[in-house]
Amino acid sequence: MGVLSLNGFSGLPLATASQQTTSGFMPMLGHVEYTVKNSEGLVTAYYQGDNKIVDGGDRCAAAKLFNSDASSASNFQCAITGGSAWTGPGFAYIGIGNGTSAIVDTSDSIGAPALNTVGEMARVQGTVTATTNTQGVVVTITNSGHPFAFKSGVANQNATGATSTTNVIKQAGLFNSTGSGNTGSATSHTTAFGANSRMFAAQDLSPQVTVSNGDTLTVTWTVTIGSSS
Numbered sequence: 001m002g003v004l005s006l007n008g009f010s011g012l013p014l015a016t017a018s019q020q021t022t023s024g025f026m027p028m029l030g031h032v033e034y035t036v037k038n039s040e041g042l043v044t045a046y047y048q049g050d051n052k053i054v055d056g057g058d059r060c061a062a063a064k065l066f067n068s069d070a071s072s073a074s075n076f077q078c079a080i081t082g083g084s085a086w087t088g089p090g091f092a093y094i095g096i097g098n099g100t101s102a103i104v105d106t107s108d109s110i111g112a113p114a115l116n117t118v119g120e121m122a123r124v125q126g127t128v129t130a131t132t133n134t135q136g137v138v139v140t141i142t143n144s145g146h147p148f149a150f151k152s153g154v155a156n157q158n159a160t161g162a163t164s165t166t167n168v169i170k171q172a173g174l175f176n177s178t179g180s181g182n183t184g185s186a187t188s189h190t191t192a193f194g195a196n197s198r199m200f201a202a203q204d205l206s207p208q209v210t211v212s213n214g215d216t217l218t219v220t221w222t223v224t225i226g227s228s229s
Contacts, residue, residue: 034220044215093126095122099111
């Protein structure tokens with residue numbers, strides 16, 4: 001099966017696809033993999049590529065390491081405007097959407113979830129693990145235990161309406177709180193941002209990920225933090 005990769009990477013066979021490496025010192029490097037399976041559990045598509053860690057993610061990292069989340073200094077503020085200090089489980093929530101506004105350093109969402117016609121479609125809490133290697137600490141966040149599921153006839157989980165039999169996933173983000181609604185299932189969708197929601201990183205998918213009725217989507221995020229060497 002041929003494989004398409006993200007951000008202009010060359011196509012790689014699924015069996016030999018490997019994580020993109022970067023030379024030189026990188027304080028934090030994010031990488032994302034997307035696996036689509038059909039209703040029979042067979043892999044039908046695989047994509048991978050590097051993401052953008054946004055300003056909000058940098059500030060939260062600085063606040064948690066060196067200062068109070070409630071600090072008045074803007075560069076240490078992790079709590080979203082008007083929200084309380086962050087007390088959640090960390091950036092463990094994966095969101096997907098069909099928004100078209102490009103991700104930039106100042107982005108704090110992948111689009112408002114209202115009706116999900118152009119914006120965030122679903123968000124689910126992932127499982128977080130960590131390993132170490134010569135590059136530093138590698139943190140993995142994945143929803144493999146609770147993949148996004150797609151079903152035609154669900155109005156707010158389809159980019160083109162309730163009768164659509166396909167969905168196009170255009171963006172993904174990593175957040176520190178869930179969205180309202182029973183996200184991640186075949187019959188529900190994100191209806192509102194969670195309280196004090198902050199985005200750590202995001203990605204514009206290129207090529208975009210197309211899923212059909214009965215498909216599931218697993219997103220695996222890896223963040224490499226610094227190097228002790």
